[in-house]
Amino acid sequence: MNEIQFPGNLLREMREAAPLVQCITNYVAMNIAANVLLAAGASPAMVHAEEEAGEFAGFAGALTVNIGTASPQWIAGMKAAVGGATAARRPWVLDPVAHFATAYRRRATAELLALAPTVIRGNASEIISLAGGTSSAKGVDSRDPVELAEKAANELAERQACVVAVTGATDFVTDGRSAVRLSGGSALMPKVTALGCSLTCLVGAYVAIRPEDPLSATVAALAHFAVAGERAAAGSDGPGSFGWRFVDTLAALTPEALDGEARIERL
Ligand SMILES: Nc1ncnc2c1ncn2[C@@H]1O[C@H](COP(=O)(O)OP(=O)(O)O)[C@@H](O)[C@H]1O
């Protein structure tokens, strides 16, 4: 299997480079995702208008696309941005939020998948149904364990020739040949809205510095979240205090602590 790089090295490089990440995310996520990227060490820009999204993607380090509150104008901006990123050979990350919920979301997701994302990041219900399986979820929250999504993730990664990350109580990352399981985080994380969307944007920050190794980049982003989540939960009374402690902890985490505390199992 390919060697997975230590996340601490990638965190150090990411902070030094402070990559510009174009995030086309949803109305719920825009503010927290920008704060998460700033705390982690990247430079977020929420740019989605069709008139400028492709041009911007030509000089951003990476692009992230999230369909959480998409509408026709936003989808047009996403396609323009992906066109610009592809022309400039920049990586892009897809977050198919609740793509199974309506015909409109299914169509938009199929169109974006055809544009060949570098990484897909979703929760277990999203990945299971993206691979063609059936999930009982109806909205943005997962109703399936990650273990049930691992086979689906491998199939999807092979079919799309991309990296697939499934997140939940544990995380699973695969490129269809090599796979990794991560543990850590906190049960408070899904109680704060848009942390998954923010993680997708952070994957963008890491793939911006390792476009040739999106598997290691994705693992590093997930490890950064898992270690910060576990640390932040220790001093939190509930989702509210966890949310701001988590942002502080993302910023305070050193590369050495990340390597020391990350629990990454190579499969
Ligand atoms: N029960 C849990 N225990 C630990 N970490 C969790 C748990 N649920 C989610 N996470 C973490 O929360 C982050 C967001 O993942 P998730 O909730 O699956 O995404 P989404 O918000 O898209 O559904 C990830 O870092 C994931 O590892």
Ligand SMILES: Cc1ncsc1CCOP(=O)(O)O
């Ligand atoms: C609540 C909600 N509704 C539409 S998008 C969104 C945010 C979903 O965020 P996440 O997928 O990170 O839980």
Ligand SMILES: [Mg+2]
């Ligand atoms: Mg999500």
